[in-house]
Amino acid sequence: MSELNLRRLRYFLAVADTLNFGRAAERLHIAQPVLSRQIALLESELGVTLFVRSSRGTSLTDAGRLVQEDAASLLQSADALRKRARSAALGVDRLALGFMPGLMVTPIVQGLRQSFPGIELQLVRTGWDDQVDTILDGRVDLGLVRLPVPERGLQVEPLFAENRVAVLSTAHPLAAAATLNLAALAESELLQSPDAAPEWREARRRLDLPVAMNSDHPRDVEIKLERVAASSGVVFLPASTARFYTRPDVVVRAVAGLEPSRVAVARRTGHSSRVLLEAVALAHALRASLTTERVLDEDGPRGSR
Structure with missing residues (x-):
């Protein structure tokens, strides 16, 4: 060929x-x-x-x-390569920083601009489906990802963990409860992939209720919340994501037994530069600023989506 x-x-x-x-x-x-x-x-x-x-x-x-x-990711990777090559030829520092919904990258951006005046920064909002692909294909140099992720080809360094919460319609029968448990929520429809909430799936199986395995689940947080507001279903989100997408027709509730979401910084194996290493250092130094929730014990249970 x-x-x-x-x-x-x-x-x-x-x-x-x-x-x-x-x-x-x-x-x-x-x-x-x-x-x-x-x-x-x-x-x-x-x-x-x-x-x-x-x-x-x-x-x-x-x-x-x-x-x-x-083809789309291949072309994006080629464009990213072209931009990096031109920046290098011009002596311009450049970094593409990816981040999952709810994560704040402002401290990293500010730190990089102080250390590298004139730096070209590109921010890329990622999702579960592409948070790893954008790193591997070169569209993103450094990504703030939510674990678990396949680590082949990646260098992954844990940062912090944050609570996950349930998001319900204000009309949901459980909306008035201050704290919920998985057994109660298992009777509600899950408006996202069951892979995103294995605790809900197991609770539903214990109640001998079916678990729908269709693939027609929205990828975007905004669409998930539209479905929550319009029905009696539920989604589970990291607390910082739920707070970022605050709206009057849904409520956010703590859930007993729901494991935390863990955040890490990831880059391609072997990919290094002075800008990239500084960004990694900033992520570690300012990790408490990357979420509005209390940082949990790093030795706690491993989180999931």
Whole structure:
């Protein structure tokens, strides 16, 4: 296979997003025959068929869907490499800092700007699905992540732990309780992946209640809270995240038996620079500032999502 052409990958993503060669060509400001030729060349490079075109329209093949999943991060990684190379050539210090919802990175940003005047800082909000991928593919140099994470290819250093809480609609039957337990909450629908709250899952199984395993769970905190406000379900969030997304139609309650969320700082194995090492040091020195909740004992139980 010849070397992969990034421009053709961009063309492919435009077609994959629209599933229409004409609209994709308009978006790219090129002629449709040119786009079709470029996609054909990409298919030749990869040795697979990416699209099926019929009288019913255009659809992705299985190979096309796989390429669509990987192409966006590959292009983002290439853009990140280009930016780092240009910054290095110009003698400009640069850092891309990723962070999960609810975590405050202001102390790190301020510390870096004091130590490296003129530094180029990029902040990247991450989620459970990409907090590791953004580090591994180069979009993020340093990430504040919530454990557990797969540590292959990463250097992970624990920072602190914080309480997790339940978020309920104000109309929920348990909304008036000051403190809840998992047995009571197990009777409510979980509006997020059961993997995010294994304690709820186990409590529900003890009550001989089914655990839905469908994948139609929202990734964004904002959408999770919309579902909470509109129904009688529940989500579990780190306390700092719940406080950051305060709204009048939901309540936040402590939950007995719910393990804490643990936060760590992560970077690619072997990736180092003076800016990166300073950022890691700032994360450790100012870790108490990264959450609005009391830092828990580091020897406590290992947290989960």
